[in-house]
Amino acid sequence: MRTFSRMMIAASLALIPLTFAACGDDDDDNNNDDGTGGARATGGSGNEGGEDTSTGGEGGGGEAGETITLSGELDDMTLEAQNEYILEGFVYVPDGATLTIEPGTVIRGDKQTLGTLIVERGGKIMAEGTASKPIVFTAATTDPQPGDWGGVILLGRAPNAKGEDVNVEGTEEDPRNQFGGDDEDDSSGVLEYVRIEYPGIDLGQGNEINGLSLGSVGAGTTISHVMVTQALDDCFEWFGGTVNADHLVCDGPGDDMFDTDDGYSGTLSVLFGRHWAPQSSDPNGFEWDGTSDYDAAAPFTTVVDASDVTLCGGDDTDFAMRLRRGIEGSIENFVGVGFPGGFSLTEGAEDTVTITDSTLNVDELNPAEEGLEAWFTDDPSNNEADVGFTADDCMAEDGPTSDVTDSDLGAFSGDADWLDGWTGW
Numbered sequence: 430m431r432t433f434s435r436m437m438i439a440a441s442l443a444l445i446p447l448t449f450a451a452c453g454d455d456d457d458d459n460n461n462d463d464g465t466g467g468a469r470a471t472g473g474s475g476n477e478g479g480e481d482t483s484t485g486g487e488g489g490g491g492e493a494g495e496t497i498t499l500s501g502e503l504d505d506m507t508l509e510a511q512n513e514y515i516l517e518g519f520v521y522v523p524d525g526a527t528l529t530i531e532p533g534t535v536i537r538g539d540k541q542t543l544g545t546l547i548v549e550r551g552g553k554i555m556a557e558g559t560a561s562k563p564i565v566f567t568a569a570t571t572d573p574q575p576g577d578w579g580g581v582i583l584l585g586r587a588p589n590a591k592g593e594d595v596n597v598e599g600t601e602e603d604p605r606n607q608f609g610g611d612d613e614d615d616s617s618g619v620l621e622y623v624r625i626e627y628p629g630i631d632l633g634q635g636n637e638i639n640g641l642s643l644g645s646v647g648a649g650t651t652i653s654h655v656m657v658t659q660a661l662d663d664c665f666e667w668f669g670g671t672v673n674a675d676h677l678v679c680d681g682p683g684d685d686m687f688d689t690d691d692g693y694s695g696t697l698s699v700l701f702g703r704h705w706a707p708q709s710s711d712p713n714g715f716e717w718d719g720t721s722d723y724d725a726a727a728p729f730t731t732v733v734d735a736s737d738v739t740l741c742g743g744d745d746t747d748f749a750m751r752l753r754r755g756i757e758g759s760i761e762n763f764v765g766v767g768f769p770g771g772f773s774l775t776e777g778a779e780d781t782v783t784i785t786d787s788t789l790n791v792d793e794l795n796p797a798e799e800g801l802e803a804w805f806t807d808d809p810s811n812n813e814a815d816v817g818f819t820a821d822d823c824m825a826e827d828g829p830t831s832d833v834t835d836s837d838l839g840a841f842s843g844d845a846d847w848l849d850g851w852t853g854w
Contacts, residue, residue: 499536503528510534510562515569516544516578521605524551527618533562537569538578543630544569545579545638548617549605550586550645558622560654560850567626575683575706576661580628580638583617586610587647589669590692590720590727590755595645597668599630599638608644613671615647622654622851629661629683637662640682646670648695656680656852659706663716667693675699676847680854683708685716686740689756692720692728697735699847701840703823704742704768711747714740714765717782719755729781732758739839741823742768742791749791757781764839765789767820772805773797779804786810788838828854 500517505526508514510533517539522528528548530536538544546566548554558564568577582597585608589595593609600606620641631637640657645668652674657664664679666688673695679686679702686702704712719730735758740749742765749765754776763784765771771789774782779801785808794813795802805811818832834845841847 502526505529507531508534508536513537515539516546518542519545519547519579519600522546522548522552522554523605524549527553527555530554530556530558530564532558532564532622535565535567537567538580538628539569540577543579545582545630547582547600547606548584550584550608550610552584553616553618554583554620555618556620556623558654558851560622563622563624563851563853565624565626565853566628567624570627573627573659575627575659575681575708576629576631577627579630580640580642580660581620581625582606582638582642582644583620583646583650584608584644585617585646585650585670585672586612586615587645587670587672588613588692588694588728589645590724590730591669595668595691597642597644598666599632599636599642599662601632608646608668608670610645612647614649615645615671616649617646617672619651620653620655621651624656624658624851624853625660626658626853627660628657631661639663639666639688640679641665642668643670643672644668646672648672652677654847654851657682658853659683661708663688664702666690667695669693671695673697678702678848678852681706682712684711685709685713685751687714688716688718689730689732690718690720692730694728694731694733696733698737699840699843700735700738700740701829701848702740703820703829704740704746705824707745711751712742713746713748713751714742714768715750715752715760717750717752717756717758717778719753725755727755730756730758732756732760734759734761735763736761737840737842738763739766739823739833739841740764740768741766741820741829743820743824744769748773748797749789752778752782754778758783760784761786762839762842763787764816764836765791766816766818766823767791769793770796774801774804784808784811788812788814788816790814790816826854828852 640660656678748770750772
């Protein structure tokens, strides 16, 4: 059954106090700092007294200024920037349906019902924001915190190392929550100039939703200029799939920044991350794995090329790179600053992953295993050096300082200004 909820805003938000601000053409209207130095509230468009009169279906939405609740399964529809949308419970874009989201639209996840957006296999999301009008997924709370709603999950039919019907992490067993197939070029749509703020439901025993979860998402999908802020768990996690991604920002995750698993194969380029609010016992920058029940015969997780990367950590973090079982690939132009450890290599990763043209300014290169420092230092293009900025420069409240962005290193070696306009700090 496909449903699109209809109700008065007072009823739909009876347990959640909300403060709305009018949304203008400038991105600053979508970025209101609550002044606490912790969670940063994001304002959007809304009408506190407006009635939701939408009916869903193709071209959904309603009159300007409405707050519209989305629940159940969605038909083809468009979310319009003049309205604001509430995700109530797990909201599905099913096989054959397309959810289109206009630039500048704000979508909020309901905390009590674990609001989450899941694009099923065969469904599509067309979320094409712009630098001046990003699309914002955020929490429906006045003082947002990590884990105040679910997150965004894309599920596809590309290969992975576990099979064709794998349940995605952070959800209960349900065919709608499964990914897998054999179509390397499968498309789940587009995420471009999108922010995802304060996500991460913990269902217990490590079963957590990430900011952006990608299960067997295929190479026909576009993932570009996406920022995840204060995820309870990882910012980005790839479970198999073949999608490439670029210009990604991870801001203050509870666990890892960029996590690849289960036979993922693709390229990741222009990545910036800063670890200022870790909550797990082992938060890392990169965490690359094969499968959790590692089988040497299964397809390896292959990051064909991770390039142009700047990651910043602190005393409460672990490694800039944790590289483990069943992986292969290359890392180029990587800058790691402020982490206690530069890298951890286990189960043969030193033989299957190469790193070049990279700089680590960390407490200790390889504190976890003896005798593996040479993996980094034997290549003359790598070095341990001061890069001209510190982790504190990365952690500035308004985003990384010009010392970072003008460094011509890592994520900013090709373009110092790619963060401008669409990011929120």
